[in-house]
Amino acid sequence: MENSPSSSPSPVRVRFAPSPTGFLHVGGARTALFNWLFARHAGGKFILRVEDTDKARNTDEAAQAIYDGLRWLGLKWDEGPQVGGEFGPYFQSERDAIYERHLERLRAGGHLYEDNGAIRFRSPRETVVVDDLVCGKIAFDLTNPGTHPDMTIRRPDGSWIFHFVNVVDDMEMEISHVIRGEDHLSNTPKHIELYRALGATPPRFAHIPLILNRDGSKMSKRDAGSSIASYIEGGYAPEAVANYLCLLGWSPKDNREKIDLAEVVQIFELEKINRRNAAFDLDKCFWLNGQYIATVTPGRFRTLCLPWMDRAGLDYSGRGEAYLDAVLGSIKEKIKTLRDVPAWTAFFFTDDFPFDAEAVQKTLRAPGANERLGELRARLAELPEAEFTHDGLEPVFKALAAAHGVKTAAYIHPARVAVSGRSVGPSLYHMLAILGKERVLARLAAAPEKAAAATVV
RNA sequence: CACCCUAUCGUCCAGUGGCCUAGGACAGCGGCCUUUCAAGCCGCGAACACGGGUUCGAAUCCCGUUAGGGUGGCCA
Numbered sequence: 363m364e365n366s367p368s369s370s371p372s373p374v375r376v377r378f379a380p381s382p383t384g385f386l387h388v389g390g391a392r393t394a395l396f397n398w399l400f401a402r403h404a405g406g407k408f409i410l411r412v413e414d415t416d417k418a419r420n421t422d423e424a425a426q427a428i429y430d431g432l433r434w435l436g437l438k439w440d441e442g443p444q445v446g447g448e449f450g451p452y453f454q455s456e457r458d459a460i461y462e463r464h465l466e467r468l469r470a471g472g473h474l475y476e477d478n479g480a481i482r483f484r485s486p487r488e489t490v491v492v493d494d495l496v497c498g499k500i501a502f503d504l505t506n507p508g509t510h511p512d513m514t515i516r517r518p519d520g521s522w523i524f525h526f527v528n529v530v531d532d533m534e535m536e537i538s539h540v541i542r543g544e545d546h547l548s549n550t551p552k553h554i555e556l557y558r559a560l561g562a563t564p565p566r567f568a569h570i571p572l573i574l575n576r577d578g579s580k581m582s583k584r585d586a587g588s589s590i591a592s593y594i595e596g597g598y599a600p601e602a603v604a605n606y607l608c609l610l611g612w613s614p615k616d617n618r619e620k621i622d623l624a625e626v627v628q629i630f631e632l633e634k635i636n637r638r639n640a641a642f643d644l645d646k647c648f649w650l651n652g653q654y655i656a657t658v659t660p661g662r663f664r665t666l667c668l669p670w671m672d673r674a675g676l677d678y679s680g681r682g683e684a685y686l687d688a689v690l691g692s693i694k695e696k697i698k699t700l701r702d703v704p705a706w707t708a709f710f711f712t713d714d715f716p717f718d719a720e721a722v723q724k725t726l727r728a729p730g731a732n733e734r735l736g737e738l739r740a741r742l743a744e745l746p747e748a749e750f751t752h753d754g755l756e757p758v759f760k761a762l763a764a765a766h767g768v769k770t771a772a773y774i775h776p777a778r779v780a781v782s783g784r785s786v787g788p789s790l791y792h793m794l795a796i797l798g799k800e801r802v803l804a805r806l807a808a809a810p811e812k813a814a815a816a817t818v819v
Numbered sequence: 820c821a822c823c824c825u826a827u828c829g830u831c832c833a834g835u836g837g838c839c840u841a842g843g844a845c846a847g848c849g850g851c852c853u854u855u856c857a858a859g860c861c862g863c864g865a866a867c868a869c870g871g872g873u874u875c876g877a878a879u880c881c882c883g884u885u886a887g888g889g890u891g892g893c894c895a
């Protein structure tokens with residue numbers, strides 16, 4: 363009565379089988395991630411199958427969001443659309459002949475009957491035990507047709523119903539473990555009936571808990587953070603999102619939050635997955651993203667930043683790679699998302715940078731600001747080029763402030779706004795050192811005029 | 820309505836009979852530092868849903884209640 367594991371070790375083959383809706387849901391992404399982790403851990407295959415039953419229109423476009431999302435997360439599939447494989451086609455819309463064949467087998471076995479033109483599967487009416495890797499053994503009593511009606515597997519128009527094609531595909535593709543959302547748990551006994559009627563041994567099942575909103579409601583398309591695209595567009599690092607998704611229902615058990623995906627592959631086990639639904643905490647994902655950005659290697663950080671700088675039209679190539687890396691290094695531990703990159707770096711690459719109205723009003727137009735900028739410029743002009751470094755600049759500011767009996771901040775703030783147009787940004791001395799003496803002096807000199815000209819809202 | 824799953828701080832996760840006056844993280848609050856900050860550092864508040872058992876002993880096991888989620892489609 364149970365779908366017990368076959369005694370002979372079969373290769374691990376798992377699949378992610380989304381329907382192409384035009385976007386990749388975080389819940390789906392996590393299901394894909396867990397499948398991928400399990401496959402990688404076991405040295406098996408991760409397969410992508412597009413369940414586009416009776417949705418022939420725009421399939422390619424709609425499926426693209428899924429490909430993009432999975433690739434972005436780093437989840438490469440071993441078989442499926444665009445990469446091929448021996449078990450294709452990987453679109454249900456192209457597997458009609460296969461379904462027909464199995465339909466005939468069921469018909470020959472006396473498992474089917476017609477109902478108003480639709481085809482139904484006659485349930486054996488037994489108690490079916492699902493032995494789930496996450497949920498344990500669960501007995502479903504299917505003996506009552508009133509509560510468990512025979513499922514339809516084909517519509518009068520010839521199109522197929524999910525339960526049937528899903529089972530046929532998993533069987534044909536030799537899927538060893540079906541790892542899917544818990545919303546399918548109650549359907550699993552029906553699927554097992556189908557496998558048996560088809561003379562097949564059911565795969566192992568692992569139903570993972572669902573991802574809900576913070577308030578416990580079901581996450582819908584419109585909820586913030588429900589689409590993977592929102593993370594791509596929001597300036598998240600894929601490794602941060604993947605890491606966060608791992609932590610929803612699974613944990614390394616040692617209170618670590620930041621953990622490399624490569625390490626998760628090593629220690630991931632389906633049996634350790636929580637059985638409880640998880641609420642999605644966008645704040646924590648955001649925080650984790652900041653942690654990743656602050657600690658990635660300079661090379662990786664540059665790779666993450668460049669698309670954003672390109673999109674903003676920044677010409678960052680003029681001063682060379684060392685300059686670029688110095689600039690990026692100065693903001694790396696400060697920004698929380700890649701979205702911030704253009705605004706935080708634009709002034710490093712052009713003299714025609716915008717001035718923040720509020721910063722101008724509050725700092726540059728403050729009483730005495732112009733005088734201080736003038737004093738500062740005079741002192742910095744005397745500083746040798748070679749000492750235009752963090753350590754060389756700091757004493758100049760301090761000495762100047764001390765001489766006037768004011769806090770160093772009195773010079774720091776106007777200087778920051780003068781050279782960057784903003785009140786927030788990288789550490790000031792580092793920022794000045796990267797810009798270099800010439801540009802700093804020029805900007806200090808130009809600031810009063812710019813402040814006067816700037817439109818304040 | 821029936822069946823299934825679940826039930827530890829606001830949220831995520833740890834805890835699998837004694838190490839728990841329950842630990843970590845995010846968020847919140849307070850303080851410190853400071854050259855801005857959505858930075859850093861320190862600290863505080865915050866939970867075992869409820870009721871019965873079992874046991875020398877229960878967050879951990881059992882039963883019930885309640886709550887949340889899922890399924891019951893000719894959606895996937």
